[in-house]
Amino acid sequence: MKRYLSKHYTLKRKIQVLEELFFRSAMLTASILITLALCSIIWSIMQKGLPCLSWEMISQAPKGGFYFGKEGGILNAIAGSVYLAFGSTLLAFVIGLPVALYLNTYLQRAPRLVTIIRFILDLLWGIPSIVYGAFGFALMVFFRLPSSLAAGIIIVALLILPIMIRAIDEGLKSSPAGLKEAAYSLGSTNAELSFKILTRQCMPAIITAILLSFGRAIGDAASVLFTTGFTDNIPYSLGQPAATLPLSIFFQLSSPIPQVKERAYAAAAVLTIIILITSILSRLLSKKHNKNIVKF
């Protein structure tokens, strides 16, 4: 840099160099800021939440007077969230995988339709979860259903479906055309190509899609607010209302009692840990399944 600022260079050139220097440091600052934001979030949640986290906290459902600072834990919310996230991810996967495969095999001859479907999926991805929640509420009023775990699972599945399909679809799209041609020339049908070859080839993408959707499902609060309700009991059937971690955090945080607030921090730490594990797992698993892939 010093070399460029020596007297052999014209003023214009010096300004150019300084301009680049300025923007390069601004860019570096931006990237560092983003990293710092993540560190700050994780650090402050863990610092507040971990001291409040005890075995009692995660192994017991709330007892009477829990919300006034008495005994109990947040097992109801953990169980509810896990049921909800697993249920909705499973449902979204069962619908999403065939749709993604269908887009990339059967519908190859209708590229226009594929573009339209992808476009609508992207639009659906952008719809806020509170709107899904309100829609779920309208549906429940229409069919006269009470708030229940099943209703929550269906609404959250609708919410994560576009993410699931688009993430699998991106993986399928990038699978080599030669692989498909080879399969077709050996006489395989679209179904065989889909389920025997493409699923194996795109395993990393599928795993990423599942874990991405799982993370979104477990962390979403606005859509379950209307549909699953809130309860102190651990749900044992689909027809019962269920508590979820995000809502438990939100409700306890608005309490004026400090002990109850601390429990909200503990619940936030649990939720963050689950999200971090999901993210790490997604990286590890997709790396592990990378070796089955045919590369051209």
Next chain:
Amino acid sequence: MRFFSLFLLLLPICICLGLVWKSLPILQEHSLSVLLFTADWKPMSKTFGFAAFIVSSLWVTLLALLFAAPVCILSAIHLTQYAPRRVVKVMQPVVDILAGIPSVVYGVWGLLNIVPWVSHTLAPALGYETSGYNILSASIVLAVMIIPFILNILIEIFRNIPLELQESSLALGANRWYTIKYVLMRKAFPGIISALGLGLSRAFGETMAVMMVAGNVSRMPTGAFQAGYPLPALIANNYGEMMSIPLYDSALMLAALILFIIVLAFNLISRLLILHYEKISK
């Protein structure tokens, strides 16, 4: 399969119809223009004016975008043009994790860090007095939330710009920064606009985090240091009592419908722009 695909195509229409159906009672009682452009919110006496909520939402969203946009653009250029491979390898998981953190956790973080900072440090330094639960805090939290979302799209856009373009600019004697400034940015401009549009619509619909730090006072906000009450927070905050007051549930469903239409419009425009842009660059 055909059934599922059809179902997906019909889903947005279903959502719209469902919300319209539930918000019909209030639309029969009041005219749409009165609902949208007045700021009187007294559910008990059946006066519903959404203006204060819509304006709050706009304030929070636009401020958040103002904070997030420069950081995203600079960081995206850094990660695609300058940063060594090792840095990119570290930043990728950082952005992914940031994108995966739930809204509520962002809210808790905002309560713990941003609200006290705004109330004790920033506001006194600028000569204001505030509790910290205001539009500015909400928009800072929101900005951090939408950064990973916008950044991912921007990185994708910058990576898709053909290398030959940059090479020819470099071959003509332009240095790296001038290539970025005059070739890369010009080429990426429509993409950047649509990425920001998508970020805007994402921010507009965010509920929990904003609700936790925005203050939630139903009054027309006139500055960033005042409490706001964005639309999504209105819906989420009042779901408990909405069945007990007549027309209230219908009003909240109308709020959801307004939100849906605004977000869909933003999304539609941005996505169409991206499609158009992809067609041109091919």
